[in-house]
Amino acid sequence: MTGTPGAAATRDGEAPERSPPCRPSYDLTGKVMLLGDTGVGKTCFLIQFKDGAFLSGTFIATVGIDFRNKVVTVDGVRVKLQIWDTAGQERFRSVTHAYYRDAQALLLLYDITNKSSFDNIRAWLTEIHEYAQRDVVIMLLGNKADMSSERVIRSEDGETLAREYGVPFLETSAKTGMNVELAFLAIAKELKYRAGHRADEPSFQIRDYVESQKKRSSCCSFV
Numbered sequence: 001m002t003g004t005p006g007a008a009a010t011r012d013g014e015a016p017e018r019s020p021p022c023r024p025s026y027d028l029t030g031k032v033m034l035l036g037d038t039g040v041g042k043t044c045f046l047i048q049f050k051d052g053a054f055l056s057g058t059f060i061a062t063v064g065i066d067f068r069n070k071v072v073t074v075d076g077v078r079v080k081l082q083i084w085d086t087a088g089q090e091r092f093r094s095v096t097h098a099y100y101r102d103a104q105a106l107l108l109l110y111d112i113t114n115k116s117s118f119d120n121i122r123a124w125l126t127e128i129h130e131y132a133q134r135d136v137v138i139m140l141l142g143n144k145a146d147m148s149s150e151r152v153i154r155s156e157d158g159e160t161l162a163r164e165y166g167v168p169f170l171e172t173s174a175k176t177g178m179n180v181e182l183a184f185l186a187i188a189k190e191l192k193y194r195a196g197h198r199a200d201e202p203s204f205q206i207r208d209y210v211e212s213q214k215k216r217s218s219c220c221s222f223v
């Protein structure tokens, strides 16, 4: 028997049907990195987004760097996010610096119950400006927002710092899932907009988008 590999079986005398061309399962791809001090919740944040689960119990620090993919659809466009989870510990910094250069977006986390993780954000931003692309998308995230009784960093402090650096800001919880998806969707929208847009399409500003979504969720939680 002869035939083209992959051609569908046919009845006698009929031309073989061609297999449908392979369609990639996404339209564009973007590399996102999670950064921030050890223990702020980067791994949990990624797992919450990818699997909708929260890893409680013993804290196992990330060694080096690891990644997961997830495809999200924004405005009909499938964006494959390749999300790199970095180790927050100082001793792995030289390893992770090498990955900054081809990242399109960085999610920079601190822990609202840990002052030093917030104080270190400026040092993280200095590193980002040294190693990442100039036009990298940066978002500041105050994680562990579910731990309100242990909060030491006010939401306004996060807002003020983010405004100073001109980056969007969200408080999040990798435990409850609060704003986890919104953070990645905002990144995906920005990457989609940067990859190309129609001349008549309104311009997309990630900070405005995040602010409008925050207002929507706070307004609707009273309904």
Ligand SMILES: Nc1nc2c(ncn2[C@@H]2O[C@H](COP(=O)(O)OP(=O)(O)OP(=O)(O)O)[C@@H](O)[C@H]2O)c(=O)[nH]1
Binding pocket: 036, 037, 038, 039, 040, 041, 042, 043, 044, 045, 055, 056, 057, 058, 059, 060, 061, 062, 063, 086, 087, 088, 089, 143, 144, 145, 146, 147, 172, 173, 174, 175, 176
């Ligand atoms: N309550 C609460 N706990 C969290 C949250 N996110 C993470 N944790 C806990 O914080 C600890 C550290 O979380 P990880 O995700 O491992 O922290 P990490 O930033 O990846 O740490 P490194 O890998 O060392 O950089 C774990 O015990 C988590 O269960 C959160 O949003 N709320």
